[in-house]
Amino acid sequence: MNMLHHFALRRMRPRLALVGLLCAFAVFATSCDSHRPVRIAVIPQTEGIIFWEALHTGTEEAANPAGVFVYWNAPTREDDVEAQIALVDRVVENNYQGLVLAPDQALSLIMPVRRALAHGIPTVIIGSPLPIPAGGNLSYILNDDEEGGRLAAQRAAVLLKGNGTVALLGINPDIAGVMIRARAFEQFTAQNYPGIHIVERRIGSFNAPHEQQVAEETLRAHPDLDAVVALMSTTTDGALHALDTTPGRHQVKVIGFDNANLSPFDQKSNLDCSIQQDVRAMGQQAVELIQARLRGQSVPATIRLHPRLFTRENMNSPEVRAMLPQDWTLGQWRWSSIQ
């Protein structure tokens, strides 16, 4: 009997071992899942300029207290749409619990974002909208670009005292927000400042040398130009460089958007102001929206944040400094200095 029992045990041993392994794996997987932090992917338009680091700061500020892991990656250029699409698809494949996206292109990102939504990933589009209606897992935290256009028009009116010529550079249909800015600027100017004439409109790109060339052509074509409204950061840089290299045009003022420099007014005397979208607040609120969504709470479909006018006068105010990048002390690792 003992021999039989022993023999039966010997025969059962591999099966028992297999069952034990399965149980251990199940327990391990369960415990891993229960302690796994929420992972949110944040994909700005680009990592190539420092402007978007404020978004990183904002997301980390909201994510760190909640123990949320932030995956941060972006194309090296704003016009590398395929790279951004690949990143969004990778986020879907890796089952992230949330996606924060500043789209590089209004149309091309429709299908990747729809795929993310189809996988049940709460998604927040920041900055500029996509032509997908909000609702369900899709929310928008947008820059109020109409207000940005109005701010630019008001600033131009102040600069030109209600009369003068303006060039509108950097019109880019790829970014819906830029088009909204341009139209708002034109309409507000036409309605309220009939003495201001837009004498030049030019398509913009994310190529700064090209933008500089466009600005130089504009300056040559309009010797009496009073101001340039540059609707994108590359256009702003291009216009300022063009003015630097064109002698005798110190009177031309530049009203820029989304300046990426920490001290933009130091060496650029032509720069009058910069109208900034608050990407830091966008990052904070986007992470909070996703967390609320993951908790099953209802979230607003669309939030619009007001842009801020940066001038030489308010550049060093605490409110403005708070919007600028970047706070490198934030992060997921809880270390401290040893010196």
Added chain:
Amino acid sequence: MKFPRLPGRRIMIGLFSGLFLALGLLLLRAYLHSPSRGLPYRDSFAGGTSDEWKALGGTWELVNGLMRNDSDERGAKLLTGSPYWHNYSVEADIKLLGTSGDAGLIIRSSNEEEGVNDYSGYYTGVRTVDNMLVLGRAAHGWQEIMKPYPTPGGIRPFQWYHLKLLAYDCQIAAAVTTRSNAAPTVVAINDPGCAESGRVGLRSYSSGGVWRNVVVHPATHEDLVEMLQGVRAQADSEHRNQAIWDSEFLGSQPHSEEEKANAGFNANTQSIASLSLTSSARPTSATVRGVVILTAPMLFVQDSTGGVYIPQPTAPPLKVGDEVEVAGDVHPGDFSSTMEHATVRVLWARTPMPPLSVTASQASTGKFDAEFVEVQGHLTGKERSPDNTLILDLDEGAQSFRAIMNPGRSDYLFSKLKLDSSLRLRGICVVDSAFTHNLTPFVLLLRSNEDLEVLAGPPWWSTGHVIAIVVASLLLALVINFVYHRIAHWRLEAVLEERQRLAHEMHDTLAQSFAGIGFQLQAIRNRLPENNTGVLQQLDLARDLVRHSHEEARRSIATLRPESLESEDILTALDLCARRMVEGGTVQVVCERAGDQRPIPLRIADTLYRIGQEAVANAVRHAQSTILTIRLKYSQNLACLQIEDNGTGLEETNGLLGFGIRGMRRRAQSISADFHIESKPGQGTRVQITASLPPRITLTTWPKLFWRYLREYWNNARSSKYADSRSYRG
């Protein structure tokens, strides 16, 4: 030896079958090549179908029951019919859409390709440029005769003409009439080296056109004469010399390519791309020039910088390819602009512009909004919209898009499209949410079904195909298995038949001879005197040898006869065999059966029977036993046969190698059976054969059987390590 029965009959049946098959094929070929198959023919344009027509160039679409080609392409063709049609006529109502070309009918067409005159056949058409009824022959070149149309005003666009083209032998005649002028204008030729057969077609040259009431009739000589009477009447009235030209064409005259320049150009035009930079705050008027790329359901015009959408324009009838000047109010959009309240003027009639080949990713950026592009994609879905337009869903890389086709000519192609096919599409790229509904970045508006090309069908490894292949493989395996077993069964039956024949031969010759020799020896012995002791002893010895040989022969005959297996089960057959062997002796034969009796396949039954026979023979001959026990046990999937005697037993070393044991073991191996002998000197011998029986597989038992098979396999693998050395596995 058997001979086939009635071979002559079989040969006759084969011959007649072949003959009928050949006759059938000939009849089928004759039907397919018939010069009148499918005649008379009448189009079904009014019914909204035109599946039988094939387009080569142009933008052929069914619109309100009319076949319409909106392009000014030179030599756009639409063909149908049999390539073997010989003597027939084709007629139709035709309306020209342009002022600088012609439109008409093709007859006896073959070797068609896309191109101006790239076909072999005859064409007649009405031409606006010189007001002519033209008739000519194309053979990748062109030669024509023409005749002025007598009506005042000549051939005019947007007016219906009735055109008839008839071919009888090598005489070709064409006639045109209008409602206002019922007397036909006829032109005819006699072409000795004519094209003898071919399809019919519709064709236009440097002008769009509309066709209706296309009818094809077989033609007779009387029909030709009737048409030519019109020619003669005209010839009489016009004092012309002859109506039929004996292949003396007027000479090779190329089609006119003169373009009517439209006076009054607007010098202040701008590029279409620059429209997007006009002010959105103030109403702005602009004038652009471009080529029409789509006319319905809406007008799109494109130049080298971009495209523009023109809703509800004030315009003459436009065709794809027309170069136009558009003046209107600009509404700049994000990617393209719209011109409202626009007036369109036709500058020149040109051929449609080629598409720009782009990827779906490039088209998704909106940079090609309102432009004519070519995109490739994989078909992921197709559906009809509520307004009956045809919608294709496509994927390419990370992007998805839609293509919209008009119903009508595209219906047939739409129904034939298979999901996962690779398609190449040409159409107007539109990113407006009115079309995309924000589901895809862009949609393509296809002009006609010629804008869709199937590059490759769905891959063969689709789910349905894989399932079909698996099922087919299983069926093939089953068939092969069935055939294999049938062949094995037939072979066994042949062996059994041969054995039976040998048994009969031995019975009729050898056994009878032994019996005769025995009788003769007995007769000799009876006549010999008793004192001849030496001879008598030799005769007795010879008689014993003959008797022994006779018994051996009988035994061999008994073992060779298979009838017993066919009529009885193994146990009964072995019992019968053993009783024959021990007949007249003192050995007692005992038969035992255990378990539920079930059928045993013939091959296994025969092997068990032969091994049993050998074991019984060994026991009877050598064992000197008094009891011979034959047992047959049935279990779930096993049959176990035991032959046991209480005789002298075998020496372990030598006995197990002789007495036919090798043969028994070899037979057991042939059916993968276990063969086992237990024997000790003075304690008898037991031979045991255990054979596996095929399981009874049903829908409910196969999982259980499969699991048992796995268990047994596992157990056998384990137990083989500890197998008894006395066990002899077959």
